[in-house]
Amino acid sequence: MELIKNNIWFILFFIWGLPLSFYRSKFRNIVYQTDHLVINIKPVFWKELKGLFGNLYPDNLKYKKFRNFYLFYLSIYLVLFIAYLTFS
Helix, strand or coil: CHHHHHCHHHHHHHHHHCCHHHHHHHHHHHHHCCCCHHHHCCCCCHHHHHHHHCCCCCCCHHHHHHHHHHHHHHHHHHHHHHHHHHHC
16 A cells, blocks of 8 residues: 555556557547558657647547547646646
8 A cells, every 4th residue: 555655646647547548549640641550750849749639620528528538637637747747
């Protein structure tokens, strides 16, 4: 129990971060409109940032729905980080 108490922040970040690569890959495939796996290793992220904070495809409901979900997911990361800085 002491181990969990001492490493609670690491455990929280690890558990919340497990699906991150899947979500990011799915979002990048939607933004760049490709199914190639190469897009996941390329450091091309300006369009990804525009797609995350803007509206690249206003008529694409799948894009809008997943963008909002991904923003929520990343905002929980921000809340965890702020809580870590505050309470550590």
